[in-house]
Amino acid sequence: MTEPQQYLNQYECPECQNLWDDVWDSACDDDCGECGLRHISPYESTDLPCEASRSATG
Numbered sequence: 001m002t003e004p005q006q007y008l009n010q011y012e013c014p015e016c017q018n019l020w021d022d023v024w025d026s027a028c029d030d031d032c033g034e035c036g037l038r039h040i041s042p043y044e045s046t047d048l049p050c051e052a053s054r055s056a057t058g
């Protein structure tokens with residue numbers, strides 16, 4: 001089995017200008033943790049190298 005490709009998605013809330021990032025297996029929408037606005041698309045999505053996910057276990 002191969003490791004799933006992961007993406008670092010960066011979001012900015014259009015309501016309260018809250019900035020955050022999250023790691024997903026695709027460039028999917030997220031919800032604002034500050035004001036609760038939903039379905040915010042990432043303004044930036046960066047693919048992560050596979051090695052990054054391996055260091056967590058062990």
Ligand SMILES: [Zn+2]
Nearest residue numbers: 013016032035
């Ligand atoms: Zn917000």
